[in-house]
Amino acid sequence: MEQTSSTRLPGRLVPAGGGHVPVRVHGFLGSSAPVRTGRAGRAGRRFAVELARTSHGVVKVMDGATVLGYLSGAWSQRVDFELWSCEQAGVPALARAVLEGDGSDRDLFVMLAWRRPRA
Numbered sequence: 001m002e003q004t005s006s007t008r009l010p011g012r013l014v015p016a017g018g019g020h021v022p023v024r025v026h027g028f029l030g031s032s033a034p035v036r037t038g039r040a041g042r043a044g045r046r047f048a049v050e051l052a053r054t055s056h057g058v059v060k061v062m063d064g065a066t067v068l069g070y071l072s073g074a075w076s077q078r079v080d081f082e083l084w085s086c087e088q089a090g091v092p093a094l095a096r097a098v099l100e101g102d103g104s105d106r107d108l109f110v111m112l113a114w115r116r117p118r119a
Contacts, residue, residue, distance in 0.1 A: 011092035022109035025069035030106035049097040
């Protein structure tokens with residue numbers, strides 16, 4: 001299994017080249033935020049999450065067994081092949097997550113990036 005220095009967890013970082021576009025996690029509830037993130041505040045807290053495909057064609061964002069939320073349909077389609085590749089290799093698909101805000105006003109984002117197709 002591959003291990004990334006930024007996550008310190010076994011798995012493959014998705015996208016493989018790193019990421020920088022914050023993608024909002026839909027259905028996230030601030031109360032389900034991992035305890036290890038502490039208070040996020042304005043600067044945000046970064047941590048690793050696992051991405052997994054579902055039978056409904058959307059990607060769920062997970063912290064261990066806890067489902068934190070889901071990517072939009074469009075983003076789910078964009079990462080589908082890479083997640084399938086991770087499944088075939090037998091490694092978890094990891095992404096960097098950023099938790100922003102405090103209390104009930106928290107948002108979770110995963111960092112993804114994709115090259116735009118040339119016209």
